[in-house]
Amino acid sequence: MTVRDELNRxxxxxxxxxxxxxxxxxxxxxxxxxxxxxxxxxxxAPDLATVYRILERFVxxxxxxxVMFGDGLRRYESTxxxxxxxxxxxxxxxxxxxxxxxxxxxxxxxxRSHGFRVTSHLLELFGTCPGCARQASxxxx
Amino acid sequence: MTVRDELNRxxxxxxxxxxxxxxxxxxxxxxxxxxxxxxxxxxxAPDLATVYRILERFVxxxxxxxVMFGDGLRRYESTxxxxxxxxxxxxxxxxxxxxxxxxxxxxxxxxRSHGFRVTSHLLELFGTCPGCARQASxxxx
DNA sequence: TTATCAATTGCAAATCGTTTGCATCTGGAT
DNA sequence: ATCCAGATGCAAACGATTTGCAATTGATAA
Numbered sequence: 001m002t003v004r005d006e007l008n009r010x011x012x013x014x015x016x017x018x019x020x021x022x023x024x025x026x027x028x029x030x031x032x033x034x035x036x037x038x039x040x041x042x043x044x045a046p047d048l049a050t051v052y053r054i055l056e057r058f059v060x061x062x063x064x065x066x067v068m069f070g071d072g073l074r075r076y077e078s079t080x081x082x083x084x085x086x087x088x089x090x091x092x093x094x095x096x097x098x099x100x101x102x103x104x105x106x107x108x109x110x111x112r113s114h115g116f117r118v119t120s121h122l123l124e125l126f127g128t129c130p131g132c133a134r135q136a137s138x139x140x141x
Numbered sequence: 142m143t144v145r146d147e148l149n150r151x152x153x154x155x156x157x158x159x160x161x162x163x164x165x166x167x168x169x170x171x172x173x174x175x176x177x178x179x180x181x182x183x184x185x186a187p188d189l190a191t192v193y194r195i196l197e198r199f200v201x202x203x204x205x206x207x208v209m210f211g212d213g214l215r216r217y218e219s220t221x222x223x224x225x226x227x228x229x230x231x232x233x234x235x236x237x238x239x240x241x242x243x244x245x246x247x248x249x250x251x252x253r254s255h256g257f258r259v260t261s262h263l264l265e266l267f268g269t270c271p272g273c274a275r276q277a278s279x280x281x282x
Numbered sequence: 283t284t285a286t287c288a289a290t291t292g293c294a295a296a297t298c299g300t301t302t303g304c305a306t307c308t309g310g311a312t
Numbered sequence: 313a314t315c316c317a318g319a320t321g322c323a324a325a326c327g328a329t330t331t332g333c334a335a336t337t338g339a340t341a342a
Contacts, residue, residue: 013317013318013319015318015319015320018319046319046320046321047320047322049320049321049322049323050319050320050321053319054319057319072328072329
């Protein structure tokens with residue numbers, strides 16, 4: 001399915017800006033901020049405000065997913081990859097992907113103890129990636 | 142242990158503003174934004190910028206803990222209550238507390254599959270509280 | 283108690299991410 | 313080729329948070 005089809009299927013006009021942002025999102029190796037995406041597109045990039053609007057639409061249409069690391073910046077990632085969580089290295093900022101999610105038991109507990117029905121969750125893990133751990137042990141030596 | 146002691150123990154001067162914010166934080170039934178806290182203190186409240194600085198200090202000193210719901214606002218809660226997660230009702234905004242945390246297995250998996258050492262995490266659950274669920278079913282009827 | 287000084291605060295201005303109003307442009311249906 | 317709702321560019325507005333700096337004030341020592 002081509003990009004245009006994806007957009008079409010969601011009745012989103014296939015404008016140049018959308019095609020560009022869509023590609024940038026796909027190409028990103030990690031969740032990207034609006035500024036990141038905008039910058040990656042260089043000269044031909046649509047206006048920054050437009051990129052904001054495009055991503056808003058993408059989220060509504062489930063082409064993109066917002067990602068929050070709690071640093072006040074909103075990031076986005078393509079929905080091509082399914083639900084997962086991130087391993088955010090607090091030392092170098094690298095992002096790992098954890099394709100494991102075990103919130104069901106928490107959801108059950110929320111329902112059991114509070115009668116609360118969970119519909120979505122926010123879960124990100126922070127720590128040290130192997131590379132940074134190696135460096136740290138080296139410089140410590 | 143009195144408030145002053147708590148502050149003292151962390152070599153934080155027991156200023157009026159700190160005492161006030163500390164009490165407001167304790168009294169809050171849910172994680173509160175800086176504006177919330179500032180507003181709750183009314184007339185005698187320290188400057189808003191000061192409240193920001195006070196909370197910054199409180200976090201450093203582990204008297205307060207930042208809480209992120211991904212809506213772009215930073216909230217704080219007292220650390221008197223130990224580590225837990227929140228049940229955020231997306232309908233009425235009420236906050237429930239879940240004193241259960243099962244990220245250890247995820248941490249193990251992160252280490253096993255990525256060599257990533259988790260040091261902290263961000264986990265919030267969104268959904269519908271029992272009150273809102275009742276209302277919804279009623280109006281649906 | 284009083285003097286002293288670094289820590290703290292108030293105030294205003296600056297930042298920064300994000301949103302919005304509005305006139306213009308354009309994709310795609312006719 | 314025409315048309316128009318939807319999309320965009322641009323600039324201004326916003327709201328949360330931060331910062332510079334001068335004035336104030338806890339807490340310690342005399």
